[in-house]
Amino acid sequence: MPPRVTSLPLRALLALLGTVCALSVGFALYAQHQWGMEPCPWCILQRILFIVIAVVALVAAALPAGWGRRLVSLLGVPLAIGGMASALWQHYVAARSTSCALTFADKVISGLGLDTRWPEAFEVRASCADAAVDLLGVPFEFWSLALFALAGLVLLTAAVTRSRRA
Numbered sequence: 001m002p003p004r005v006t007s008l009p010l011r012a013l014l015a016l017l018g019t020v021c022a023l024s025v026g027f028a029l030y031a032q033h034q035w036g037m038e039p040c041p042w043c044i045l046q047r048i049l050f051i052v053i054a055v056v057a058l059v060a061a062a063l064p065a066g067w068g069r070r071l072v073s074l075l076g077v078p079l080a081i082g083g084m085a086s087a088l089w090q091h092y093v094a095a096r097s098t099s100c101a102l103t104f105a106d107k108v109i110s111g112l113g114l115d116t117r118w119p120e121a122f123e124v125r126a127s128c129a130d131a132a133v134d135l136l137g138v139p140f141e142f143w144s145l146a147l148f149a150l151a152g153l154v155l156l157t158a159a160v161t162r163s164r165r166a
Helices: 010-035 041-062 067-092 104-112 140-160
Strands: none
Touching: 010 041, 010 067, 010 140, 041 067, 041 104, 041 140, 067 140
16 A cells, blocks of 8 residues: 555545645635736636546545545546646746747637636636746746645545545
């Protein structure tokens, strides 16, 4: 059995992960609407991924220990990897471009239609270069990168750990 990430039972750890991912989207919305930190397409894509990871983690936490929880947790791992990739792309590629229109992130957002259904949360309002801001001296996207990495670790641990405990 692989080492546990923490002494918390996996169910509690997954529930905590789901809550933290949801809170991260809430914080991003607060930063947007209260501090004027307008989102770029890659910011919005990361919001979407955090919401889906939150749902996956909370569903996995609700399932009894066993193969169902392990399978649902495993489904979240590629989402976390995609989130890490999007945060890195945002920082190293998109933020150095004057335009980030018609990128993969734009296509996903418009394809899902979230920007027209809920523009306050999912409408792109800045270019990637304009959206490059720091929080406590760390680029905003690196905070996302860290949370995606943590999410991937927790989900992978839940996927490979055979546990009889809830």
